[in-house]
Amino acid sequence: MSWNMNNNRQNYPYQNYQQYSQQPQQQQQQFHHHNLPQYPSYPTNQPYMPNPQWLRSVFDKVDKDKSGQISSNELQGALSNGTWKPFNPETVRLMIGMFDKDKTGSINFEEFSHLWRYVTDWLNCFRSFDRDNSGNIDPNELRQALTTFGYRFTDSFLQILMKRYDREGKGHVTFDDFIQLCVQLQSLTNAFRQHDTDMDGWIKISYEQFLTMVLNIAL
Numbered sequence: 001m002s003w004n005m006n007n008n009r010q011n012y013p014y015q016n017y018q019q020y021s022q023q024p025q026q027q028q029q030q031f032h033h034h035n036l037p038q039y040p041s042y043p044t045n046q047p048y049m050p051n052p053q054w055l056r057s058v059f060d061k062v063d064k065d066k067s068g069q070i071s072s073n074e075l076q077g078a079l080s081n082g083t084w085k086p087f088n089p090e091t092v093r094l095m096i097g098m099f100d101k102d103k104t105g106s107i108n109f110e111e112f113s114h115l116w117r118y119v120t121d122w123l124n125c126f127r128s129f130d131r132d133n134s135g136n137i138d139p140n141e142l143r144q145a146l147t148t149f150g151y152r153f154t155d156s157f158l159q160i161l162m163k164r165y166d167r168e169g170k171g172h173v174t175f176d177d178f179i180q181l182c183v184q185l186q187s188l189t190n191a192f193r194q195h196d197t198d199m200d201g202w203i204k205i206s207y208e209q210f211l212t213m214v215l216n217i218a219l
Helices: 017-021 025-033 052-062 072-078 089-099 109-129 139-149 155-165 175-195 207-215
Strands: 002-004 202-204
Touching: 052 072, 052 109, 072 089, 089 109, 089 175, 109 139, 109 175, 139 155, 139 175, 155 175, 175 207
Parallel strands: none
Antiparallel strands: 002 202
16 A cells, blocks of 8 residues: 655654754754754744642642542543633543553643643644634635645645534634644654655555554544
């Protein structure tokens, strides 16, 4: 099975926003010179980190059962996607899985602190592409965001993304679905890149390798 992402040498979006955001400006410029996209796949702003006591008070309010751990249900109830509807449970489970280092199915205060910064980064990123301040990302804004991240997709594939992540069927993507879209897209890209050893945008894999690659990512 062969997949083609580009006829030319593939320029992959940058893999790790945390590593990229922590690099000095001089090193960030060096990435671009090494034939990598100028922009990463994740937001790079360094958000203001609140007082630990304040963040602890937030954690305690979210931790409804006072277990010292925040479950996916508790986290979903504390998050807002800018609409009156609950935060996408798939996105919540995805983020819990990313920050649940001890694999308990919930997050402690330290893990919550990292997740808080992660969501704040994404919120700043989302707002920067929501040009009309609608609280949603429309197809043109999504195209601009993905192009900025370094992706080069056809119109037909962008339509597939909109159809997949537009849960409300209104022609736009909400904040929570935008996080899910970008994280899953990056996971797929990283999995593809592991097989694309010559960086030409082509891979040749068996059917079982394909299934393994897809099922091992955060979907």
